Amino acid sequence: MTPKYDPEKCRQWIEGNIDIDFFRAICDPVRSELLIFLASSGELTIGEIAENFSQNRSVISRHLDYMNRFGAVKRRKVGREVFYQVDKQTIVTKFGTASENMKALLGQ
Amino acid sequence: MTPKYDPEKCRQWIEGNIDIDFFRAICDPVRSELLIFLASSGELTIGEIAENFSQNRSVISRHLDYMNRFGAVKRRKVGREVFYQVDKQTIVTKFGTASENMKALLGQ
DNA sequence: TCAATTAGTGCATTAGTGTGCATATATGCT
DNA sequence: AGCATATATGCACACTAATGCACTAATTGA
Numbered sequence: 001m002t003p004k005y006d007p008e009k010c011r012q013w014i015e016g017n018i019d020i021d022f023f024r025a026i027c028d029p030v031r032s033e034l035l036i037f038l039a040s041s042g043e044l045t046i047g048e049i050a051e052n053f054s055q056n057r058s059v060i061s062r063h064l065d066y067m068n069r070f071g072a073v074k075r076r077k078v079g080r081e082v083f084y085q086v087d088k089q090t091i092v093t094k095f096g097t098a099s100e101n102m103k104a105l106l107g108q
Numbered sequence: 109m110t111p112k113y114d115p116e117k118c119r120q121w122i123e124g125n126i127d128i129d130f131f132r133a134i135c136d137p138v139r140s141e142l143l144i145f146l147a148s149s150g151e152l153t154i155g156e157i158a159e160n161f162s163q164n165r166s167v168i169s170r171h172l173d174y175m176n177r178f179g180a181v182k183r184r185k186v187g188r189e190v191f192y193q194v195d196k197q198t199i200v201t202k203f204g205t206a207s208e209n210m211k212a213l214l215g216q
Numbered sequence: 217t218c219a220a221t222t223a224g225t226g227c228a229t230t231a232g233t234g235t236g237c238a239t240a241t242a243t244g245c246t
Numbered sequence: 247a248g249c250a251t252a253t254a255t256g257c258a259c260a261c262t263a264a265t266g267c268a269c270t271a272a273t274t275g276a
Contacts, residue, residue, distance in 0.1 A: 006160075007141050007145060007160055007161060009148075010140075010141045010144035010145045010148070011141060013144050014141070014144055020135055020137075020140060023134070024135045026131070027128050027132045027135055028233095029128075032118075032126070032128060033118045033122070036118035036121050036122055036213075037118045039214060040118075045252080045253095046252075046253065047251095047252065047253085055234090055235070055236085056235070056237080057252090057253080058235085058237085058253085058254075059234070059236070061252095061253060061254065061255095062235090062254085062255090063234090077253095079242095079244065079252090080242060080243040080244065080251065080252045080253070081251095081252060082252080082253060086214065088214040088215075091210055091214060092207075092210060092211050092214055095203075095207040095211070096207050096211070098203060099200075099203040099206070102199055102200060102203045103200050103204070105144075105147055106196040106199060106200055107196075136263095153222080153223090154222080154224095155221095155222065163264090163266085164265065164266050165222090165223080166223085166224075166225080166265085166266070166267085167264070167266070169223065169225095170224085170225095170264085170265090173224085185223095187222085187272095187273060187274070188221065188222045188223070188272060188273040188274065189221095189222060189223080189273090190224095
């Protein structure tokens with residue numbers, strides 16, 4: 001006896017309770033390293049960041065842009081340089097609400 | 109002036125503070141749906157679960173096995189059937205500690 | 217033992233993502 | 247304007263992951 005439950009409703013629940021895109025942006029080997037690196041380094045330009053990673057600068061640029069789109073980092077352009085820093089507020093909030101919602105859903 | 113910070117240390121921090129593999133297992137479109145589906149349906153066999161998804165049963169089987177390896181669901185074999193249910197404890201704990209550690213790291 | 221049922225596995229195909237190079241764009245400086 | 251510097255983008259390639267099909271393994275029941 002299968003409890004007829006709609007996967008569509010699951011998608012909706014997820015959409016409303018966990019920012020999957022944000023977590024996907026975080027849970028990548030390179031991007032998570034970038035995030036922790038920025039968390040401990042403060043605000044840096046793409047060039048400075050890329051110096052500390054093995055990947056090509058263009059690759060780092062793309063990863064940072066990706067994380068910026070989902071709120072994990074903040075971007076600031078000054079002249080021809082682009083600075084990045086972690087978006088503390090957003091990160092803490094996203095983790096916090098996801099955690100709370102999961103707890104509420106699972107009732108523990 | 110680049111603050112000489114070692115990406116290796118970042119990897120270590122992540123490894124010790126966030127279970128990236130667990131989150132990667134969760135943050136997949138199909139697997140997150142499976143998880144929420146199970147959360148609201150209780151314990152079901154692979155066949156019953158697969159009936160509610162468009163993917164082939166073998167695909168569902170593999171996704172469940174994947175999540176089981178990282179603690180998101182619990183597996184129980186009875187005869188020729190295999191039952192799955194969410195691992196509430198692990199999920200709540202993983203989200204909770206990740207959230208706490210992030211907050212501690214970012215100091216907010 | 218044999219057929220039926222349930223789940224797991226091997227394999228080929230497809231889709232998605234990461235990567236680096238070359239080039240384009242934007243900005244600053246002389 | 248002309249050149250140097252910093253970043254972004256187009257493109258091709260490599261690698262990983264998801265998927266479905268066919269087949270195998272395990273278990274049940276007649």
